[in-house]
Amino acid sequence: MSSKPAAGGCTTNSAKPQAIRVAPPYTVCMYSYHFLAGHPVPAHADPMPLPLAGAKVRGGFPSPAEDFAAKRIDLAKELIFHPQCTFILRLQGDSMEGAGMFDGDLLVVDKYLRPQHGDIVVAELDGEFTCKRLHMRNDQLILHPENPTYPDIRPKPGQTLEIWGVVTSSIKRFRKA
């Protein structure tokens, strides 16, 4: 179907239609003015996925890389485990400098992960978000800043401390584009 030239539409020589996809032929309405008048009928194509190295090229030599076709590194996939439950927060202040986290860094925060002892977490404290290292000892939660000039945070009786999410990475940018 895809290799048959449609009325003025696009044609493709791809032997593997799954590599370069062409949308199902444009449904031509019986009364289409364009069709009857012999004008080109637009052929709508899906956003074209990049052809994998396996796509056949007519003529020429087969690509030596063909058998080694693989997906390119997807940074988002590497950094995000639960896409629906991951949020980006911006770090402010110097309380985590000991962990290599500086003012303005972007934090990838996974809300779905269960916090474990030693994780860097974002916690809700008195209506604000705070980023600290989590220490869990004998059922006591301690938020430990990675900067000796800050004291540990131990929730007082009556004070609520809720872990909002676990920081899985911090992104530091040096220049844009």
Add this chain to the structure above:
Amino acid sequence: MFALLDGNNFYASCERVFRPSLKGVPLVVLSNNDGCVIARSEEAKAIGIKMGQPYFQVQHMHTTHGLVALSANFALYGDMSDRMMSLAAGMGPEQEIYSIDECFIGLHGVPEVTRRAHAICSRIQRGIGISTCVGIAPTKTLAKLANHIAKDAERKPGAYLPHLAGVCNLAEVSPQSLEYLLRLTAVSDVWGVGRKIAKRLTEHDIVTALDLRRAPVPWVRSHFGVVLERTVRELNGIACLQLETQPPPKQQIACTRSFGRPVTDLAPLLEAISHFTQRAAEKLRMQVHRCGAVHVFAHTSPFRTDDARFAQSATVQLVAPSSDTTVLLAAAQRGIRQIYEPGYRLAKAGVLLLDLTPNHQVQQSLIAPEQPTGRDMSALMEAVDHINARWGKGAVRAGSALQASGWQMRQTRMSPCYTICLGDCPSCY
């Protein structure tokens, strides 16, 4: 079996995820243009704020009750909805997204549905911080009702069977308990029973969901029609409504707004209408449809009772269906000139595009020439939409909407788009 999952106080909950300081505070979200209350936190419900109440009536509660009011941030709610729906889809093989905060799930072949529903709810709570309720039943109407029970049972412990809080599976409830639950539910709370029908039903002593379930089907059909008959059958556990996994395209497109300040003159009214028409036309083209008629209306505030009342509307039929902004603008302006009368303090106006047909099904007019405007402008209009998408809303617009800068939405209390723009992401210290 069907499940209905929805987010509790969804808009208010979305705001709280990113601003923990709003927890425990009475919080309302306002409609476009900060007109009226469209979402309330439990605390706001407790101090007596009603759904749909105009904002100016509750504004003073900011000082008396610490009320916080936010402009609706639909970009944020849309993203959170998307996340919630993806997680909810894990409950069963089929999903119908019914609105921004609720979806039906087909449970065909799913074992241990109640346990699974609890697991999905806690997954959503943990993953995105939104609490949800689930109703499970053999029909969509009963699932909706079960959801209502699950929510109420959570909110008012004691009024219902306590184990139904959060997740209510009517299939696991004994027939006696089911009757008890149906008796507790007002007939107006049944899905598909509107206010008018509820009033008429009350005249026939049908007050609760149980009464409606026991109503004789032929009588319902002859007095109320086939739609309510279906509701009665559904209440009796006979599934008449299937999941609609492919939502039908919209039958009409509306762009309406309350004015920030009353409008009395024709010129500013025309500007506003032009602005609305332009927005509606963009939506129309996005859906790849054309419209056959343009409906315009304008009215005074129903809440300011000392002003002289005015409410008029006009429908302008187009010669041939169109999605061309200039054609729609001409029609809308003709309509508004027709109904305009000086001397009234108009509070709201709007444009509705009616009689929508897909672009490829448009019927040509028998009498009028093929393209009555001389040239087909749809390519131009698409180019304009692309420019506006890239350079910001209103970068290119029709002349009559040019000075209309005052007619954009008033959203003075909008929260940042936490999950949409990198510059808006929440801070932590």
